[in-house]
Every structure is written in C-alpha cells, then in structure tokens.
Amino acid sequence: MIPFAYHQADSVQDAITVLADRPDAVFLAGGTNLVDHMKLGIIEPPLLIDVGHLPLADVDLLPDGMLHIGAAVRNSDLAAHPLVRSRYATLSRALLSAASGQLRNLATTAGNLLQRTRCVYFQDITTPCNKRAPGTGCSAIDGYLRYHAIFGASEHCVAVHPSDMAVAMAALDARVVFHDADGEHRMALEDFYRLPGEHPDRDTTLPHGALITAVEIPEPPTGARSTYRKVRDRASYAFALTSVAAELVVDDDTITSARIALGGVAHKPWRARHAEQALIGSPMNGETLLRAADAELELAEPLPDNRFKVDLTRRTIVATLASLAGENR
Amino acid sequence: MPFHVRWGGYAPAMESAHCTDVTVTVDGTRHEVRVDNRITLLDLLREQLDAKAPKKGCDHGQCGSCTVLLDGRRATTCLAFAAAHNGAEIVTAAGLGDDDDLHPIAQAFLDHDGFQCGYCTPGQICSAVGMLDELKAGQPSYVTDELNEPAAASVEEIRERMSGNLCRCAAYPNIVAAIQQAMR
Numbered sequence: 214m215i216p217f218a219y220h221q222a223d224s225v226q227d228a229i230t231v232l233a234d235r236p237d238a239v240f241l242a243g244g245t246n247l248v249d250h251m252k253l254g255i256i257e258p259p260l261l262i263d264v265g266h267l268p269l270a271d272v273d274l275l276p277d278g279m280l281h282i283g284a285a286v287r288n289s290d291l292a293a294h295p296l297v298r299s300r301y302a303t304l305s306r307a308l309l310s311a312a313s314g315q316l317r318n319l320a321t322t323a324g325n326l327l328q329r330t331r332c333v334y335f336q337d338i339t340t341p342c343n344k345r346a347p348g349t350g351c352s353a354i355d356g357y358l359r360y361h362a363i364f365g366a367s368e369h370c371v372a373v374h375p376s377d378m379a380v381a382m383a384a385l386d387a388r389v390v391f392h393d394a395d396g397e398h399r400m401a402l403e404d405f406y407r408l409p410g411e412h413p414d415r416d417t418t419l420p421h422g423a424l425i426t427a428v429e430i431p432e433p434p435t436g437a438r439s440t441y442r443k444v445r446d447r448a449s450y451a452f453a454l455t456s457v458a459a460e461l462v463v464d465d466d467t468i469t470s471a472r473i474a475l476g477g478v479a480h481k482p483w484r485a486r487h488a489e490q491a492l493i494g495s496p497m498n499g500e501t502l503l504r505a506a507d508a509e510l511e512l513a514e515p516l517p518d519n520r521f522k523v524d525l526t527r528r529t530i531v532a533t534l535a536s537l538a539g540e541n542r
Numbered sequence: 543m544p545f546h547v548r549w550g551g552y553a554p555a556m557e558s559a560h561c562t563d564v565t566v567t568v569d570g571t572r573h574e575v576r577v578d579n580r581i582t583l584l585d586l587l588r589e590q591l592d593a594k595a596p597k598k599g600c601d602h603g604q605c606g607s608c609t610v611l612l613d614g615r616r617a618t619t620c621l622a623f624a625a626a627h628n629g630a631e632i633v634t635a636a637g638l639g640d641d642d643d644l645h646p647i648a649q650a651f652l653d654h655d656g657f658q659c660g661y662c663t664p665g666q667i668c669s670a671v672g673m674l675d676e677l678k679a680g681q682p683s684y685v686t687d688e689l690n691e692p693a694a695a696s697v698e699e700i701r702e703r704m705s706g707n708l709c710r711c712a713a714y715p716n717i718v719a720a721i722q723q724a725m726r
Contacts, residue, residue, distance in 0.1 A: 219626070245621045248621045265626060298690055309686075314673055314703055315616040316621075316706060450706055
C-alpha cells in the first residue's frame with residue numbers, strides 16, 4: 214500500500230470541494246470494501262476523504278410517505294429499523310443475509326451500493342481484468358464461472374454485482390440522492406447501475422466527483438408482502454449464487470402488483486420485468502409462478518460453468534413467490 | 543521491537559501528511575498516538591498498543607478473529623483504518639473481565655470447551671457479547687421468522703448470528719453450547 218493522505222470531511226460541500234481539487238482521491242466510509250481493495254493493490258489512492266462521519270446517518274419518513282435513508286446509515290441499523298422491518302421486509306432480510314454482524318455494524322448504505330464485484334480475477338491483480346485494468350482482457354470468460362452472470366454480460370466482462378441490499382432496493386423502486394458542484398440530484402436505482410458493455414470499469418453512472426447522500430424508497434402499495442431469499446454455497450456469510458427480492462399484492466387470489474429483482478446473476482441488480490408482467494393480473498397459483506419465472510429465464514445467457522444458475526434461479530423465484538402467498542415472509 | 547513489526551509490516555510514513563493523530567481508549571486505558579494512515583485498528587492494537595487479544599487471521603474481513611467491541615458494538619478491526627477512528631472506545635476480549643473474574647461468556651467457553659487451538663476465541667467471545675446485546679435489543683436476523691417480533695434465542699439464531707466468526711478447528715457445537723449457557 215502506498216502512503217496516502219487522510220482528510221476527514223466536515224460537510225458534504227467540503228467533501229465535494231476537496232475531491233474536485235484532487236480527482237485521484239476517493240471517498241471512505243465504513244471501509245469494509247475499500248480498505249480490502251487497498252490491501253490487495255486493486256486501488257492506490259493518494260488521498261482518502263472520509264465521509265463516514267458526516268451527519269448522514271438518519272432514517273426519516275418524509276411527508277409524502279417516502280423513506281429517506283442517509284448514506285452513512287449502517288447496514289445493521291437499517292436492517293433493524295422498525296419502519297424497514299414493517300414496510301420493507303425484503304430490504305431488512307436482504308441486509309441481514311449479507312456479510313456478518315460485525316461487518317454490518319461498519320458498512321454503510323452508500324458504501325454497500327458502491328461495493329465492487331467479488332469476481333476472483335478482479336480481486337487478483339496478477340490476472341488480466343477489464344474491470345480493474347481496462348483493455349487487458351477478461352480472465353473469467355475462460356476461467357472459473359460459478360459466480361458469474363447469466364444476464365446482460367458482455368464479451369468484456371461477466372462479473373456480477375455482489376450487493377444484496379441493492380437488489381431489494383431495485384425491487385422497491387428506490388432512487389439514489391447525490392450531491393455534486395451543481396447541487397442535489399436524484400436518479401432511479403435502475404439507472405444508477407449499468408451493464409458492462411465495452412466499459413466494465415464503470416459499475417455505475419454516478420459522475421466522478423459526486424457524493425451519494427441518501428437513498429429514498431417510495432411507500433409500498435397497500436397490502437404488499439415482501440421477502441428476500443438468497444441461495445449460496447454455505448448457509449450464511451457468503452455471496453449469492455442467486456437471490457430473489459420479491460414483493461406481491463394478492464387481492465382475492467389475483468396478483469395485482471408484483472415487483473421482483475434478482476441478485477448474483479448480472480452486472481447490476483436484475484429487475485425481472487418479464488416475470489412481473491406475467492404475474493400481474495394472473496391468478497395466484499403454481500402455474501402462474503412457473504410461467505412468470507420462465508418468462509424471465511428464457512432471456513438468460515448462461516456461461517459454460519454456470520448453466521445450473523438458470524434452473525436454480527427459476528426455482529428460487531417460484532419458491533420465494535410461493536412463500537409470499539402462503540405466509541408473511 | 544523491530545521497526546517493521548511495530549508498524550504492522552510497513553516502514554513508517556515519514557511525512558506528517560501521511561500520518562494522523564488519534565486518541566483511542568483500549569480496555570479502559572486512553573492512548574494518544576500518531577498513526578501511519580495505512581495502519582488498521584487491528585495493527586494499531588497489536589503492534590503499537592500491545593493489545594494482543596484480537597488476532598490477525600485472514601486480514602480481509604473474512605474470518606472474524608480480529609473482532610472487538612468498537613464504540614459498544616462488535617466490529618472487525620482489520621478493515622478499519624485507525625486514522626478514521628479518532629476517539630474510539632475499544633474493548634477487546636482481554637478487557638471484558640480479568641483472570642479472577644472472567645466475563646460470563648469467557649467462563650462459558652471454558653465450561654463447554656468452546657475451542658481447540660484458541661486462536662479464534664477472543665474474536666468469538668467479543669462477537670458473542672455484541673451478538674447477545676443485539677438479540678436483547680430485539681434486532682432480527684436472516685433466520686428470524688417474524689421480523690416485527692423479538693427473535694427466539696434458538697440454536698439456529700445463534701449459528702446465523704455467529705457466522706462471521708470462523709473456527710478452523712470446528713469447535714462450533716461447543717461454541718453454540720457455551721453461548722446458550724451464557725444466555726441463561
């Protein structure tokens with residue numbers, strides 16, 4: 214690790230101003246991903262701007278029913294927040310499925326959104342990787358693909374986004390609030406993340422120099438039930454092979470609203486719009502659920518070593534939706 | 543102590559621009575220290591403050607052996623730069639009690655043989671202390687059936703909540719038994 218300077222920002226404006234003068238600087242919050250990357254040599258910033266102490270750690274219910282989540286709210290605090298537990302079970306469970314208790318106490322909302330792929334080749338600086346070192350090639354395509362994408366990959370990158378929290382937020386139509394020199398902006402989470410295309414080094418569309426200050430989540434529809442189900446190689450403390458964030462409204466055995474996002478299968482949280490369309494207006498039964506899962510998985514483009522994820526994801530979608538029909542989780 | 547060990551494996555930064563002055567309290571003792579910005583809380587504790595209870599296992603946030611109570615909550619110390627934790631109140635496993643008056647969880651680990659080599663144990667004990675506080679505060683886990691009700695103190699809950707602490711000797715059944723005893 215090269216020596217670096219450390220600056221503790223005392224306001225959002227201070228953080229943005231210091232970064233504007235030093236384009237090679239990066240923001241530090243909980244550190245659970247960035248510090249690891251600095252140890253691994255993935256990134257060597259000469260200046261860290263600590264935004265983890267800014268007064269952005271509140272969760273507030275806005276008058277229009279929107280839940281405003283400060284960028285520095287710890288993952289553990291967000292998961293345990295009474296409004297998240299009662300209104301957005303999928304978000305609470307997604308957070309609780311991620312990392313470990315002692316990491317969730319450090320990790321922040323914005324840091325979670327901006328965490329980078331756990332693709333082993335991205336994390337190993339001795340191997341080519343277009344995401345880490347653009348133009349060097351993708352080692353995963355001919356390598357170990359168990360954890361890689363079945364949707365939306367490109368010939369340049371097949372990595373997946375590792376977050377669970379962001380998958381639930383994608384299903385809940387969250388928007389990202391950020392500040393730059395021009396002031397405050399809002400962007401739908403769906404537009405915030407991007408597919409790798411020819412520029413896998415860019416995980417998001419967030420402009421350099423902008424600071425995420427909050428995430429906002431609209432009020433859920435009346436009667437909505439939601440949950441999050443994660444499938445992984447061990448029972449706990451592992452990244453997803455596949456995961457499903459789902460919210461349903463069932464009225465008199467008819468599905469009137471459905472929002473689904475998938476994790477562990479794409480470069481971004483994968484909003485399963487085709488599955489949603491197949492559900493809305495249909496009777497709540499096993500046939501409907503299978504048809505909806507098929508509608509989405511038809512579009513899957515698995516790689517040689519991860520074809521199992523197509524079936525795994527199909528079954529996880531069906532099981533997750535069935536559990537919402539049958540009970541509260 | 544050799545220079546490179548004292549600085550956690552790095553030659554110390556010579557320029558003050560790459561150092562930060564921090565005050566930390568460790569097991570009740572206040573320290574005012576200048577740290578190389580590259581130093582993690584774990585390296586500060588072990589190499590500069592001689593607090594050897596937290597262990598360096600993976601050094602990448604994957605094993606939990608460096609877990610302490612940081613400002614009252616369990617936290618890994620290997621992924622936290624010391625410079626970012628000015629004013630921190632840290633309690634390590636050594637600070638939970640003393641030899642004549644062990645913390646109930648430390649005693650329970652002895653009673654149930656909750657370890658073999660013992661390397662992960664200080665992290666396990668700190669994690670268990672923090673985890674029981676979380677349970678008492680009514681915080682749910684991924685395996686809690688009803689998110690809006692207090693979680694049951696079941697074996698399934700303990701295993702899920704302690705999953706951030708790996709034990710290569712696989713003393714897990716006895717660790718769970720020790721925590722169950724401490725909860726009674």
